[in-house]
Amino acid sequence: MHATLTSVTQRIQQRSKARRALYEQRMQAQHRQGVHRGALDCGNLAHGFAACGASDKQQLKLMNAANLGIISSYNDMLSAHQPFERFPELIREAARALGSTAQFAGGVPAMCDGVTQGQPGMELSLFSRDNIARAAAIGLSHNMFDAALYLGVCDKIVPGLFIAAARFGHLPTVFVPAGPMPSGLPNKEKARVRQKFAEGKLGRAELLEAESASYHSPGTCTFYGTANSNQLMMEIMGLHLPGSSFVNPDTPLRDALTAFATERAVKNSEPAGSYLPFWRQIDERAIVNAMVGLLASGGSTNHTLHLVAMAAAAGITLNWDDFAELSKVVPSMMHVYPNGQADVNHFHAAGGMSVLIRELLGAGLLHGDIQTIMGTTFAESYTLEPFLDDGRLVWRDGPSESLDPEVLSSAAKPFSKSGGLVVMDGKLGRGVMKVSAVKQEFRVIEAPVRVFADQEALKHAFTAGELEHDFIAVVRFQGPRANGMPELHKLTPYLGSLLDRGFRVALITDGRMSGASGKVPAAIHMTPEAIDGGPLAKLRDGDMVRLDSIEGHLEVLVDEQEWASRECATVDLSAYHHGLGREMFAGFRQLVGGAEEGASTFGGFEAAEIGAKEAPRVAEPSL
Incomplete structure (x- = not known):
């Protein structure tokens, strides 16, 4: 063992x-x-x-x-x-x-x-x-x-x-x-079509045809x-x-x-x-x-x-x-x-x-x-x-060894010696990052941040040509208490396109990314979330941030005195709390715990009753 x-x-x-x-x-x-x-x-x-x-x-x-x-x-x-x-x-x-x-x-x-x-x-x-x-x-x-x-x-x-x-x-x-x-349309082709659509180089008909050939x-x-x-x-x-x-x-x-x-x-x-x-x-x-x-x-x-x-x-x-x-x-x-x-x-x-x-x-x-x-x-x-x-x-x-080493390797000759999951910790809080599909040259990025309230805001900035430079996108107020912690997979084609054009880009968010996301370096599930006064709420456009997934560090390079004196930004989230049944989940948003506790609405089961002594990070409400 x-x-x-x-x-x-x-x-x-x-x-x-x-x-x-x-x-x-x-x-x-x-x-x-x-x-x-x-x-x-x-x-x-x-x-x-x-x-x-x-x-x-x-x-x-x-x-x-x-x-x-x-x-x-x-x-x-x-x-x-x-x-x-x-x-x-x-x-x-x-x-x-x-x-x-x-x-x-x-x-x-x-x-x-x-x-x-x-x-x-x-x-x-x-x-x-x-x-x-x-x-x-x-x-x-x-x-x-x-x-x-x-x-x-x-x-x-x-x-x-x-x-x-x-x-x-x-x-x-x-x-x-x-x-x-x-198996349907090869994944590489599907990703290519999505990116071309995001860049405005293909129309909706071509995109739908590719998606239908993938999910068929x-x-x-x-x-x-x-x-x-x-x-x-x-x-x-x-x-x-x-x-x-x-x-x-x-x-x-x-x-x-x-x-x-x-x-x-x-x-x-x-x-x-x-x-x-x-x-x-x-x-x-x-x-x-x-x-x-x-x-x-x-x-x-x-x-x-x-x-x-x-x-x-x-x-x-x-x-x-x-x-x-x-x-x-x-x-x-x-x-x-x-x-x-x-x-x-x-x-x-x-x-x-x-x-x-x-x-x-x-x-x-x-x-x-x-x-x-x-x-x-x-x-x-x-x-x-x-x-x-x-x-x-x-x-x-079953087989004693892989029949296709390009798809399934051995423990002795793996694609990587590590599992590719890093905990990111620092002045901006705690989060996780999947690096198994991130190229080595993008594992450390130091760049100014551009702060967005949601995915649509980033999309509009991309379409307007405002993102043709190195930057770290911060999409905040996306945590479980804010709006249910949606996946932000819609960001992937835009950020991926910028990465392919040679810009150094990354993402930091208190939301989630899709289980299918990969090549864009992304520190996600950041906790505490912005709506609870988490550090992401203090960031402003232009702040320099260093994302180091090799060491697991996530730092904001702002003067300590200025950072300490900053007020947290606030946002009106009411538009995210009504329509398509979202109003019926208001109680869930109030009950839900933090990301590292599983973003659960159940309180903690037995942990809540024994004082959560086993979980020092947990501040869970009891049922």
Whole structure:
């Protein structure tokens, strides 16, 4: 075991000791109170199966067979979730074949950041994560279930489902993916067309044609953003079946995996005699595995928020220093867009998860002893791959090495020796920066700032030709309390174009960037946010700032006395708080914690009750 992996894990365990103990105590209490319909009165139970067919109803009257609760993010507008339309019936049939039952417990909302980028709906995106967790909790609150299957893929959906799974941690849990769409327009060409459009050199018709060729069928988008980072992390925590994350939708293998996921949920249930609840499976070691997988793959920066919130729901306290320390020793092993030109289908064909996991286990960078939904330890099963043999699902050893070293490298010969995530700290506060796709010559930038209130202001300045020079863009009042912390991906073509013209440009913001952002150096998630009097609120146009992602420093080069005497800028945000439902999330903006605490509206779960002693950075409101 790598020494840094051990020390970070132990530090998280020690920091979380009291919080985790209280969580485990509560999960045990939930189990004792009854994990399924056996705890219900007859009237409750009759309501719970009134709509079922005769055979399912008879089975549900028996208390020695498992009943599975299905929580799904299905909708038929979004490509990633449309394949889930068929899954409930597949699951019900597989459960019946085992003498068990499955019921659709509830649907959760699923919004797509690709649709809402740069639109008012994006200001609900981050909050949708906690809304999804609440919706899943409502579905499972009927207490009819012996295990739960969570059907989700994209950005906020899987983190929200994970939070719900943690709070229903007495239930065995299986996450069921839908898979990526087949490859479309190459990512390099898509990025070229977007940049040409931003420069006014192509029209909307050409842009729409390119986008439609990129996003063209059911399944997850194929770039390596937050959605596919989700899938990798679920597998590397042992919550997906081995090798299942990147199998395309609507294929015989995908259907066979869905049926087998159902079988594992049944077998892990208490009626089956091998009870494996979520809380026993997911602990500090599993969370560290997720962090390592994220770093090794060059995954989405959004997970410096989501993983913190997900871990908190399981009684575990993370902070950004944990990510940064692991990043120094975890090699970068995937070149998938935006870190390269390949997509996740190429990664899967190159050996995918089995090769990545084999390499990380061999380097001592994963906890191979965690429990998994397979009923085995992680090291025993997660270098296997699924195949169909005459229609029967079988598992074989995955490749011993990458089949395409340009897409998937080895731990011994990585694309980079570090995971590419840096914590930025200094007079402007704390933030994070993903450097895996940033060229070395742009890792340190010293330039005057240009302050913007939002993305549109930067766009107008670009169009007017005002940005033809070296500068650092500061887009502030974009944090969770200000306007829900939208992704600012709309900035990428403009800043990328300036970078390509030879200007030294960078971004600093208390907002987010897309999980697909890459080549522009960007210090994001800055905390404290500007609306709370964070240092970004003191900046003025022309202030010199030094962004050093090599050392992790973010400094403003202004006279100390002048800086101390400056008033914080204020802004009228009322226009961002109404329309398209944003007024209904006013309570979320009031409850939400800071970025390093996961931008969560849940307060802190057990941490709030024990005085948050494990989380000295946290100033969380209690529920």
